[in-house]
Amino acid sequence: MEVQVTKDYYQDEERARKYSQMEHLWMDGEDRVAGFDLDPSWTVIDVGSGPGIMTVPLAKRCAKVTAVEPSPHMVKFLQARAAAEGLTNIDIIKAKWEEAEGLKPHDVVVASYCLLMPDIKAALLKMNGLARERVYIYWFAGTTYWERTRIDLYPMIHGRPYHPGPKVDVIYNVLYQLGIYPDIEVLGQGRVREKGMSMEEALSDLRDLLMLSDRSHDRLLREYIEKEYKLSGDALFRPDCTVRVRLSWKPFQK
Numbered sequence: 001m002e003v004q005v006t007k008d009y010y011q012d013e014e015r016a017r018k019y020s021q022m023e024h025l026w027m028d029g030e031d032r033v034a035g036f037d038l039d040p041s042w043t044v045i046d047v048g049s050g051p052g053i054m055t056v057p058l059a060k061r062c063a064k065v066t067a068v069e070p071s072p073h074m075v076k077f078l079q080a081r082a083a084a085e086g087l088t089n090i091d092i093i094k095a096k097w098e099e100a101e102g103l104k105p106h107d108v109v110v111a112s113y114c115l116l117m118p119d120i121k122a123a124l125l126k127m128n129g130l131a132r133e134r135v136y137i138y139w140f141a142g143t144t145y146w147e148r149t150r151i152d153l154y155p156m157i158h159g160r161p162y163h164p165g166p167k168v169d170v171i172y173n174v175l176y177q178l179g180i181y182p183d184i185e186v187l188g189q190g191r192v193r194e195k196g197m198s199m200e201e202a203l204s205d206l207r208d209l210l211m212l213s214d215r216s217h218d219r220l221l222r223e224y225i226e227k228e229y230k231l232s233g234d235a236l237f238r239p240d241c242t243v244r245v246r247l248s249w250k251p252f253q254k
């Protein structure tokens with residue numbers, strides 16, 4: 001079965017900008033870092049840092065954070081946010097995790113919602129090998145809201161089914177086969193977007209999610225929004241069935 005992944009999704013500047021402007025994601029990152037056991041002298045690698053959702057709160061609590069991020073747009077937004085916060089203890093490696101070279105061991109390795117890596121076993125082993133104290137991974141269980149939408153609408157728009165990507169059960173099994181038995185914490189939805197959308201915003205959001213470059217399917221999308229979204233006042237709220245999960249473990253060195 002072909003699994004369709006959108007692995008270079010954030011190579012697009014507008015998508016990276018929108019992601020970096022979502023306040024609920026920043027609050028969720030702060031919540032996640034608040035749950036970490038960290039020493040102020042520690043160093044952290046943040047794999048797939050994006051605009052710094054985890055990097056920024058981590059840099060406030062640790063000696064140094066090394067962010068590994070392949071999207072130049074995400075890097076730009078991370079640099080801007082770090083500067084605005086007056087943080088000078090963030091190094092940035094502009095690369096994919098699997099291609100990042102010359103990294104030295106850090107105390108902690110974090111990989112938050114960025115596991116679309118072709119050789120996941122090698123990627124997990126690299127995280128394990130570069131962490132002295134703890135590895136934290138965040139991923140999904142079940143069907144995410146964006147997958148739900150694509151499953152519902154791909155056949156009508158693209159004439160083929162949409163097959164979602166691997167979830168946390170697969171990651172757990174790969175770790176298990178490596179002799180790693182991680183702690184698992186089911187986080188539920190996490191913070192959700194508090195601000196509703198106008199119909200125009202909801203349409204634009206769906207066009208992007210469904211890889212549509214024009215308005216030719218707007219009628220279908222509008223019907224979908226009217227059927228599936230909640231209306232509060234004149235603001236539309238997308239249903240969110242996403243379940244987030246944290247896996248973490250004490251690394252072993254062979």
Ligand SMILES: C[S@@+](CC[C@H](N)C(=O)[O-])C[C@H]1O[C@@H](n2cnc3c(N)ncnc32)[C@H](O)[C@@H]1O
Nearest residue numbers: 010048049050053070071074096097112113114
């Ligand atoms: C959904 S964002 C997550 C950002 C942030 N970690 C967070 O928790 O909000 C995924 C990020 O992973 C990056 N990414 C995608 N493939 C990657 C790879 N192979 N190695 C490292 N980062 C990757 C993307 O550019 C994007 O910035």
